Amino acid sequence: MTDRSPSSPSIARGPRPTDRARSDARRPSRGTEPGPSSSSGEPDPSVRRDAGLAAERVSWGIDGRLILDGVELAAPAGAVTGLLGPNGSGKSTLLRAIAGIRPPDDGVVVFDGDDLLRTGRRARARTLALVEQDASTDLPITVHDAVLLGRIPHRALLAGNSDADRETADRALARAGAADLADRQIATLSGGERQRVHLARALAQTPRLLLLDEPTNHLDIAAQLHTMEVLRTLAADGVTVLAALHDLNLAAATCDHVVLIAEGRVVAAGPTEQVLVPEIIEPAYGVGCDVLPHPRTGRPVLTFSPAATIPVA
């Protein structure tokens, strides 16, 4: 597996404003200078713009509130990168910004050397797929037809589905563990079943960049592990995978790298075992944290406790 990440985590420190006027966030418009710098302002020489994903100085605000504040993020090709952070830290907003669904007010998103935000919608849809959190599934169509929607960016305008499109959809359904749902009406599915179908739709899109927002939050443990294994297989095939995750132990077990954000800024990024350490996790989440090696794999296992002792009455 290709590893182009920093060998040690970059950690941003120091106070920062949380509610800054949107206009204050305005920085020079998308530049062409090479390579992003880290959130602490230090250049990150390991970040490559020609392979994988690099977000540079990405900012987005609304109602005078800065939600993303100059995010610098790298997700190497051929790896699974976990996007971590507490509730409301900006993970979904960042994924939508990268996908161009909610374009940032400022910053650049580069994928395999191309400026994604300046790429046309159709070409972008051939490049990347986004699996959104709790995406709506009220369409009166079958699961198979819903997954076939993932082929639209690859078809000629006004062309119907080809046999190859149907085969791609079948393979995507099987890979996502949803083949048995193919003939079901999508609106009748359970939360976990829908989540697998959304993954299948994204796989049918055959993206080179796969963005996922909490892809396991409705899944039982076996399905969670299956989904993460699918992501690892895709990465091994060269796909760049960036997944927002709440389960730090799932991230610890399966991600090559993690990026931790808080209040719209990257606070730490690097190899998973170097970021998922108590001195980084405790202040970010406001909890006590212990990290042990997994008895079989040696990967980190995290346990948590309330930050402050609750006084006994």
Ligand SMILES: Nc1ncnc2c1ncn2[C@@H]1O[C@H](COP(=O)(O)OP(=O)(O)OP(=O)(O)O)[C@@H](O)[C@H]1O
């Ligand atoms: N359209 C909007 N209008 C106002 N506030 C918004 C909007 N979109 C996002 N926000 C705010 O931006 C912040 C970041 O939201 P976001 O959904 O990106 O966080 P998140 O890290 O994905 O959270 P969670 O882990 O709870 O899913 C939140 O405080 C949210 O309320």
